[in-house]
Amino acid sequence: MSEIRPVPFRGGGFRPQVRRWVGLIVFVLLIAIAEWGTRTGWISNLTLPRPSDVLATFGELWQSGLLFKHLSPSLSRLAVGAVLGVSVGVSVGVLIGLFSYVRAGLVPVVAALFPIPKIALLPLFVIWFGIDEGSKYALIAFGTFTPTVVATYGAVDNVDRTLIRMGQSFGLTWWSIVRKIVLPGAMPGILSGLRISLAIAIILLVAAEMLGAEYGIGAYILEAGSLYDLERLFAGVVILSALGVIVSSAITMIEKRLLRWRG
């Protein structure tokens, strides 16, 4: 008699699915551990502030109106800088993707610019664009520009050439081919590049504000740090994290809308 048993299952996996609450649970759990640790004294108050204290600080910040005083200049710097950097980056990336001469000329330049820590250039930007908003916009724009260019021309390279041939065979104008075939085809790559670019933008925003700004999240964190005020320091950090989460989920939403065709 031969043994009878079911065929073992070995498929599945490798396919991210929506697990809505897991992210939130991980957050809550980490915070709960920190709260519990600081209350029992297992984590010293010098190492980590108590989450409830941070929350209280945050409440004060809100009530005093200081939150908006710091947040609104930060947000406008982020918006102006990122919009500038991303729009120029996407345009240059598309040009590199489409024209051999532009590619030959600019890819080495981009490769040379990419690894420069942009923060190191802040003094230069201050001279070029002034100590106020100009240098901050420039820093953020420049920092988002390089990763956007690289992501965009990679994405344009990956657009299905048969679709472009199809467009040519129907006599579409050059501009129609770019607008209706190349750009939508490159959109998935451009959007995932955007995720990285915007995270970099937030990092640079804080750095720029730390180096010279009266108001802004960066300035607030710097001040708290120099006073060794951990609650305020963490309140600032939480705002940044929240900003990161909001930006990332905004991109997810844009992806859902624009890339519905991928199913």
Added chain:
Amino acid sequence: MELRLKNVSHAYGGTEVLRDITLTIPEGKIVCIIGPSGCGKSTLLRMMGGLEQPDAGDILQVGAPPEGCLNPLTYVFQDFALLPWRSVEGNIALALEDHRLGRGRIREIVADVLARTGLADFAGALPRQLSGGMKQRVAIARALAVNPAVMLLDEPLSALDAQTRELLMDDLIGLWTRAPFTAVYVTHNLAEAVRLGHAIVVLSRRPGAIREMIEIDAPLEARDMSDPVLAAKQQQLWHLMRDEARAADAELANV
């Protein structure tokens, strides 16, 4: 409009792909081109459509394209070439949008070709929601929408299963009988060539040269594969093809 090829030759780098092709595509007829894979059929078709230039020889349009023709030389691709981000309707409209027709006119044309290809119920569907056969119907509808002078089909049914292929061949024959169009139909499938071709051009293995040209007089809509005349033609083609295919295979093994 008629398409005339005169002594067309072409080489990629050192490899000669096409040798001295002289051929006429008469108006209102379907000319099938068959040959072993790699013999230059797609290259030849790209040249007929102006997507590539031959090293030598001329490709000529004779006569004016028909009234209301938006794109005289129009392709149907093997892999459909539909934009995945546009609906069926949008994919067909794509071919019309650059012609300043106005929205109403575009909508009319799209509705008309959707009805002719039996796609009226799928106007809003995305390509990923369609089967292979449906996708190719959309591509055919898109080609019909621009009212082409010559349709250039590059193995349009090769990506489909046998049953779907039969259905689409019937569709093509139906479309042609209702409104005869001029077409060059590239395939490596003999049955397709014998069903759809008014003339069949057999290319030799690479470098592709015209080995034989066979005419079939039986009207498309009345072709029945059990007809001994057609069976004999198919047999004749098969003998021609078999030698070429065998030689082409042996060549590959020698590389």
